[in-house]
Amino acid sequence: MNPKEEREVEILEDIGSKFDVEGKIQRERRIWISIDNKELIKLCGWLKNQGFEHLSAISVTDWVKEGRFEVTYHLWSYKDKILLTLKTKVDREKPVIKSVISIWEESAQIHERELHELFGVKFKGNLDLSSLFLEDWHGPPPFRKDFDWREYVRDEFYDKENEREKVYYD
Amino acid sequence: MTRKTRGKRFTMIDEMEPAPKGTEYDFYFGPAHPGPGNFGVKLKIDGERVVSARADPGYLHRGFEKLMEYRTPIQNAVLSDRLCVLEPLNWNLVHAEAVDELMSIDVPERAKYIRVIMAELSRIQSHIIWYGVFSKATGFDTGFKMAFGYRDYILDLFELITGGRVYPAGYICPGGVRRDFPNGARDKILKVLDKMDEMIKLEELENPALDARAKGVGILKVKDAVRLGATGPVLRGSGMKTDVRKDEPYEIYDRLDFEVPVRKEGDAYARYMIGIEEMKQSIKIVKQALEELPEGEVIASKFKKPKVSVKMPEGDVYVRNEVARGEGAVYMVSDGNGEPYRTKIRGPDFLHMIPVLEYLLKGTQIADVPAIYWSLNICPADMDR
Numbered sequence: 429m430n431p432k433e434e435r436e437v438e439i440l441e442d443i444g445s446k447f448d449v450e451g452k453i454q455r456e457r458r459i460w461i462s463i464d465n466k467e468l469i470k471l472c473g474w475l476k477n478q479g480f481e482h483l484s485a486i487s488v489t490d491w492v493k494e495g496r497f498e499v500t501y502h503l504w505s506y507k508d509k510i511l512l513t514l515k516t517k518v519d520r521e522k523p524v525i526k527s528v529i530s531i532w533e534e535s536a537q538i539h540e541r542e543l544h545e546l547f548g549v550k551f552k553g554n555l556d557l558s559s560l561f562l563e564d565w566h567g568p569p570p571f572r573k574d575f576d577w578r579e580y581v582r583d584e585f586y587d588k589e590n591e592r593e594k595v596y597y598d
Numbered sequence: 599m600t601r602k603t604r605g606k607r608f609t610m611i612d613e614m615e616p617a618p619k620g621t622e623y624d625f626y627f628g629p630a631h632p633g634p635g636n637f638g639v640k641l642k643i644d645g646e647r648v649v650s651a652r653a654d655p656g657y658l659h660r661g662f663e664k665l666m667e668y669r670t671p672i673q674n675a676v677l678s679d680r681l682c683v684l685e686p687l688n689w690n691l692v693h694a695e696a697v698d699e700l701m702s703i704d705v706p707e708r709a710k711y712i713r714v715i716m717a718e719l720s721r722i723q724s725h726i727i728w729y730g731v732f733s734k735a736t737g738f739d740t741g742f743k744m745a746f747g748y749r750d751y752i753l754d755l756f757e758l759i760t761g762g763r764v765y766p767a768g769y770i771c772p773g774g775v776r777r778d779f780p781n782g783a784r785d786k787i788l789k790v791l792d793k794m795d796e797m798i799k800l801e802e803l804e805n806p807a808l809d810a811r812a813k814g815v816g817i818l819k820v821k822d823a824v825r826l827g828a829t830g831p832v833l834r835g836s837g838m839k840t841d842v843r844k845d846e847p848y849e850i851y852d853r854l855d856f857e858v859p860v861r862k863e864g865d866a867y868a869r870y871m872i873g874i875e876e877m878k879q880s881i882k883i884v885k886q887a888l889e890e891l892p893e894g895e896v897i898a899s900k901f902k903k904p905k906v907s908v909k910m911p912e913g914d915v916y917v918r919n920e921v922a923r924g925e926g927a928v929y930m931v932s933d934g935n936g937e938p939y940r941t942k943i944r945g946p947d948f949l950h951m952i953p954v955l956e957y958l959l960k961g962t963q964i965a966d967v968p969a970i971y972w973s974l975n976i977c978p979a980d981m982d983r
Binding site: 484 | 655656659661663664743772824825829838845846847899915916918927929931939940942944948949950953957982
């Protein structure tokens with residue numbers, strides 16, 4: 429093992445002793461952790477106290493075949509210089525997850541607002557989930573895998589009867 | 599005007615009784631202003647004071663994250679140019695590194711050096727624009743013209759090396775770089791760096807207008823900066839010594855000797871001075887990299903002939919880089935196909951232009967809005983994506 433990875437192992441063991449998680453060291457300075465979404469807030473609060481005070485990003489991956497959204501939190505520790513990626517899954521039919529706004533405050537707020545708009549994931553506890561980029565958008569959340577933007581554009585903006593525009597329907 | 603009198607003036611306004619009901623008005627800063635670009639801030643104003651600010655993004659939303667799901671890494675390399683108009687090469691690098699890591703590609707040594715040289719040149723020209731728009735915002739129009747004049751020297755270099763002046767069309771691509779330096783590129787880069795030294799001297803000239811408008815304005819404390827998600831020059835201007843190039847060296851940054859400039863004040867002036875210091879450090883980096891530039895291949899054999907379809911193994915990576923504006927990152931998930939299953943792009947301005955800006959503008963005077971706004975080194979392109 430690389431001597432530099434000692435701190436990573438230490439953190440991973442520490443989390444493993446307190447929470448029910450699956451974790452691995454992906455490479456130097458990268459820890460990957462999966463947790464059930466019920467324990468998420470508790471773990472996040474604990475992690476912030478351990479020095480993971482910079483929320484680099486929140487992301488959602490739409491695993492449409494599994495019927496789940498995977499929400500990932502990318503946390504950076506200025507103290508240890510380690511990035512920890514926290515993964516949790518939510519049901520695709522009922523995508524509700526607790527907000528981490530109480531832990532990372534404004535920076536979490538804006539990431540959650542974006543993901544709510546693009547994936548339709550609801551963050552319970554985040555009071556401002558108004559639209560961010562897509563003003564006057566009435567379609568389904570556009571970044572979902574089952575949203576076909578080509579089809580949407582064609583149906584919304586092109587006319588089948590129109591001589592020039594009917595080529596888009598071929 | 600000293601900071602003291604400024605501070606006093608602030609308290610005087612704060613002590614004033616709130617305006618009678620109905621005298622507050624909305625002021626829309628942007629989106630068609632020549633400076634802010636495709637971005638607006640809705641300000642609520644009471645007399646001279648900004649009561650609240652709400653960012654209004656979305657004018658430049660192109661959905662790159664979704665577009666990338668339909669394209670192969672080679673096509674996405676070209677697409678990644680457009681993530682930020684002012685620093686396409688830096689974003690090229692973030693994307694290329696994500697693919698490299700996902701496919702476990704060994705990038706040739708020479709390509710690593712060229713990548714760093716190009717990224718640092720891109721950082722210099724981006725900081726020059728920062729100086730230009732910041733000068734314009736504080737009423738020093740000559741600075742703006744100077745900046746765009748000197749930036750052109752670097753654009754000439756980009757044209758020579760990549761073929762494109764502003765957009766390099768994916769010059770830094772997965773596996774290395776598209777092509778080697780042409781003949782005479784090294785001497786030309788050194789000549790341009792001399793010009794940049796000249797530019798820095800001009801930037802450092804005393805400018806009373808700028809001092810008066812930027813000192814003590816838009817103070818961001820380090821605790822707030824971390825909470826709001828600020829990174830890069832904004833965070834360093836608040837006194838936190840952090841730089842992805844040092845904290846988590848990528849490419850060849852661990853072999854190079856450079857400093858990370860930090861200032862404690864946290865005001866607009868401190869952020870602006872960080873920009874100038876960083877340009878000096880970037881010049882130092884480029885000179886070192888040119889000195890040590892090894893011979894050899896510039897692209898891994900897998901990507902030598904650009905194939906349209908390349909299979910990426912299953913997995914996910916999170917790659918962080920220090921782009922000119924702060925922390926730029928890509929989270930790439932692959933399900934084993936040619937196209938990435940999901941690409942999340944984390945632009946520094948997403949945080950700088952929404953939470954940080956809203957926080958800084960609240961309670962300031964309307965005349966300070968431009969100085970605060972441009973001191974954050976903003977670019978709507980990587981915020982909207």
